[in-house]
Amino acid sequence: MDVLVLGSSYAGLATVHKLRKFLKDINITIISKSRIVRENTIFPLLLTNDIYIKDTEFDAKNVVESKGVNFIEGEVLEIYPNSREVKTNKGIYDYDYLFLALGGGYEENFRKIPGNEYAVMHHTLEGFLRLKDLLYKSEGNIFVGNAKSSPIEGPSYQVALISEYILRRRGVKSKVYLSTQSPKGIFGNIPNEEVISKANSYFKKRGIEVLAGKTVKEIKKDRVVLSDGTEIEAEVKSILPALSAPETVKRSELVDDSGFVNVSLPSFRKDERIFGLGDLAKTPLPRTARNAMISAENAVSTLLKDLRGVSLPMYGLGVLCVMEGGDDGGIFRMEKGKAFLEFDRHFITIKKMYSRMLVRSGFDMPFHGAPHI
Ligand SMILES: Cc1cc2nc3c(=O)[nH]c(=O)nc-3n(C[C@H](O)[C@H](O)[C@H](O)COP(=O)(O)OP(=O)(O)OC[C@H]3O[C@@H](n4cnc5c(N)ncnc54)[C@H](O)[C@@H]3O)c2cc1C
Structure with a gap:
């Protein structure tokens, strides 16, 4: 069985880590523009010299190849859902299951x-x-x-x-x-x-x-x-x-009038063979890294249930935002309609620690502090 993941950031890498953890015997290929991935939620701290560029980045090819996953550094040009093929500048790849994780067209x-x-x-x-x-x-x-x-x-x-x-x-x-x-x-x-x-x-x-x-x-x-x-x-x-899904995804006719891939929630499934994750998926909540990783969790759990009958927890989407504010910081959290906001400079330290763990693990951080549904 061939699984193709497009995009190697929060959603794409979280997908690959979980797929490989539970399915040792399938071929997984991830295609992305660059093997160097950056943890962008911490970028505001670059403005105050609290972090350096090197603190934000890792080599995704090394991370996934150590798990027996193919990494193709290439550009996705066209997606053909009818023939189950993806055209890239490195050739054409076919798939049994496709995970779209190309982010938003910022x-x-x-x-x-x-x-x-x-x-x-x-x-x-x-x-x-x-x-x-x-x-x-x-x-x-x-x-x-x-x-x-x-x-x-x-x-x-x-x-x-x-x-x-x-x-x-x-x-x-x-x-x-x-x-x-x-x-x-x-x-x-x-x-x-x-x-x-x-x-x-x-x-x-x-x-x-x-x-x-x-x-x-x-x-x-x-x-x-x-x-x-x-x-x-x-x-x-x-x-x-x-924001909208990137043009490449729009051309594939997988998006609706909103400009995003219209998926079922909480599975993030577009159709039998395709999942739409992260910033390119249509959801009622802000497009965040945390929701991108949760979308990957839920999508892989959905596929695992189909293929192997395994039941894993599904997570609810919410908002968890740690704000960097120079000499102060804040945290905002909203789950199941309940909201919480506090300001304290120590939250910046927590954010730096979490960012460090994301980078060190290559986005293999399956704890999102999100409620099970
Ligand atoms: C400054 C800032 C602060 C933020 N703070 C937070 C925060 O505190 N908490 C939070 O949860 N979220 C935060 N976010 C939002 C978060 O960063 C995004 O929601 C997240 O990046 C979405 O992840 P993704 O995997 O869907 O897409 P992306 O991270 O955008 O990744 C898409 C991947 O696809 C690749 N790609 C795109 N097009 C192609 C193509 N044609 N061919 C090949 N590869 C391609 C890209 O190179 C990239 O690797 C912040 C964002 C910014 C900018």
């Missing part, structure tokens, strides 16, 4: 924002390095925000807090603006007024001006144009775009 969606050349995207390593350079040079205002329908705001909250910290340390008196999609501000889409109020008070105390219920429409050289027409003067503009 870069292609960022390029669609008018004036994106005047902004950075706080998602890629390159984006964070450019942002770092600007934050230590700039004397002007900083704007951080998301385009409409962006599925994750946590990184923007962190970038705003860290920007405030860097300006404060540099003695620069400019403003930090943070736009949020919800009119209620920070964590405004969470059904818990206490959390929303606590979060907004905290950002206010840190001197960050929250522009609630506004998204980024256009970027100009010295300003950002928001959805309601407001223009904010800013020298540094750091943005997260709207």
Whole structure:
């Protein structure tokens, strides 16, 4: 039996580790653009020199080949579900089961924002390095925000807090603006007024001006144009775009009108042979690394039940976000509708430790602190 996994990050590698743990006798191949994988949730700490690039990366080819899994460093070009084939720049691969774990099309969606050349995207390593350079040079205002329908705001909250910290340390008196999609501000889409109020008070105390219920429409050289027409003067503009599955997946007709792969939950199954995982799957929750790993857990458990009749626990999706905020930190957790938010700088240490374990294990970290369902 041939299992093909596309993408070697949180979702793809978690899939491979669990498949190999339970199925010793199948052929597993993982295809990804680069054998060097980065733990991107820790990137905000690059801005404050709390970590170095080398702390974030590992060689996925070495990790999986030590378990008897084939790693192909190549680009996925086309997916043909009818003939069960995947075309790459290294050849054509066929499969019995396919796990799609190619992430979200961040870069292609960022390029669609008018004036994106005047902004950075706080998602890629390159984006964070450019942002770092600007934050230590700039004397002007900083704007951080998301385009409409962006599925994750946590990184923007962190970038705003860290920007405030860097300006404060540099003695620069400019403003930090943070736009949020919800009119209620920070964590405004969470059904818990206490959390929303606590979060907004905290950002206010840190001197960050929250522009609630506004998204980024256009970027100009010295300003950002928001959805309601407001223009904010800013020298540094750091943005997260709207999201969809990458174009390669869209072309395969596996996505619906939402732009994502419409899977059944909690199995993340698209159809009998295909699972859609992580950032490219359609779910009602933010696209996070934790949910990407949980999607892999649930998908592999579903396949194991089909193939071997083994029943393993399925996990519920939720939110667990540790925020890095310069000289302070925070944790936000939401499971089964219950939400919790606390601020304390020691949470940053916990995040660094967890990140270290992710990197050291090559994303083989099957504990997600998530409830069984
Ligand atoms: C700054 C920042 C902070 C974050 N903080 C948190 C946090 O605290 N907690 C949390 O849970 N989440 C956090 N996230 C979100 C999290 O990083 C993403 O949800 C996660 O990366 C999604 O994992 P994935 O496996 O679905 O996709 P990705 O990590 O995007 O991986 C996709 C993989 O597919 C490969 N690929 C893509 N296209 C092709 C192709 N055509 N051919 C071959 N290979 C391809 C890529 O190279 C990559 O290896 C954060 C994100 C950012 C940017």
